[in-house]
């Protein structure tokens with residue numbers, strides 16, 4: 001008498017085979033259906049046509065994740081040689097040509113198959129705002145030349161335009177908070193301070209900001225399900241280059257042959273032309289009646305006196321609101337931390353004053369000692385730095401401290417909340433990233449619906465559930481079907 005193995009009946013074999021096939025099919029479908037697509041990237045290019053120079057940025061993000069969870073990062077940046085596009089008012093074609101080198105490099109940086117779908121934007125700021133005010137025909141010609149040049153590249157050109165000061169401030173704020181991951185997580189935001197060559201922006205969220213007091217300073221956003229009421233203001237002519245012209249204009253009102261400037265080092269001497277100084281619309285109204293053609297610009301190197309000169313470029317006397325920064329511009333109470341970038345960073349980095357733990361009083365003392373250093377000593381100590389940049393750090397540092405404290409009302413206490421930054425997690429701080437995120441709708445208004453499980457977790461749950469079900473089916477067959485029970489077979 002031989003006992004036949006009950007598992008060897010045709011029914012069990014068929015059920016087992018079908019069961020195994022079903023599990024394999026289920027798991028395969030689950031894995032394939034939800035498998036992340038191979039990490040492919042998408043790209044976007046933004047040209048920042050600033051007053052002093054143009055910079056190109058390429059951003060990159062995972063292709064399957066745009067719209068919600070993918071991080072956009074800066075992949076590449078290129079500094080266009082020469083000055084800003086507004087300096088080509090008399091030779092507009094050269095403005096277009098100036099962009100070629102960086103654009104050709106971008107063609108190499110972005111994979112060929114992505115070229116045609118890569119959006120390309122050019123945003124111009126205060127230099128073109130000023131040119132547009134002065135001579136709108138010339139600014140139109142510069143834009144035409146720039147557009148023609150950019151259309152010659154294989155990207156999806158989305159246009160060249162002047163950003164409003166509000167946009168410049170607000171997108172700088174978006175960039176800083178996006179890179180810090182504050183928006184997605186709904187954390188308290190950080191303010192943004194941008195100091196350019198021809199304008200400067202301040203943007204922050206203040207709980208005590210009553211929009212009705214000054215609606216033109218308000219920008220509202222709904223990002224990742226959170227509402228933000230942002231205060232922002234852009235001061236045209238208060239970038240550091242135009243501020244220097246304004247400070248020089250105050251010292252040359254009477255058209256003298258020589259000025260002794262406390263914002264330049266003792267021993268500094270440069271011949272400057274009145275026509276060049278008074279060329280900008282920020283100062284042209286103050287041009288002295290009968291100046292000589294040139295004046296000797298000499299230095300005295302005195303921080304306190306320099307601050308007095310710098311203060312003269314601000315109007316602190318009129319304010320039609322409950323509170324103002326300067327020039328009759330409303331500003332709510334300062335709140336939270338601030339990221340200060342662009343020239344705030346270049347200047348404070350050179351002066352070794354970026355450390356947030358340096359008290360305001362120490363900053364002033366160090367500046368005073370730096371300004372008082374004789375010019376020949378400064379040149380000797382920094383042989384590799386361009387003389388034009390080098391000569392202006394005393395003025396620029398003094399201007400920054402004065403703008404922050406007298407202008408924006410930072411105190412010794414709140415000054416400690418300012419972080420001087422160049423970049424965050426490898427991406428430069430500035431308006432360009434925020435501009436692109438906005439135009440490509442990459443920050444959703446509502447928080448994205450994330451799957452409750454990551455991919456690996458999902459696959460594991462499906463596999464384990466399928467196996468358990470299979471075991472359950474076999475066990476129930478075994479327990480409840482008589483044919484599956486162990487029975488003696490008589491041969």
Ligand SMILES: Nc1nc2c(ncn2[C@@H]2O[C@H](COP(=O)(O)OP(=O)(O)OP(=O)(O)O)[C@@H](O)[C@H]2O)c(=O)[nH]1
Pocket residue numbers: 049050051052053084125126127195196197198199200239240241342343346347350389
């Ligand atoms: N020291 C130093 N200064 C710099 C550097 N790059 C730019 N600057 C100067 O810093 C100032 C501000 O530069 P940017 O932030 O590029 O200004 P911009 O975007 O051209 O000007 P806006 O249109 O007003 O925003 C200008 O006076 C520049 O000449 C740098 O690497 N080092």
Ligand SMILES: [Ca+2]
Pocket residue numbers: 050051125195196197342
């Ligand atoms: Ca700028």
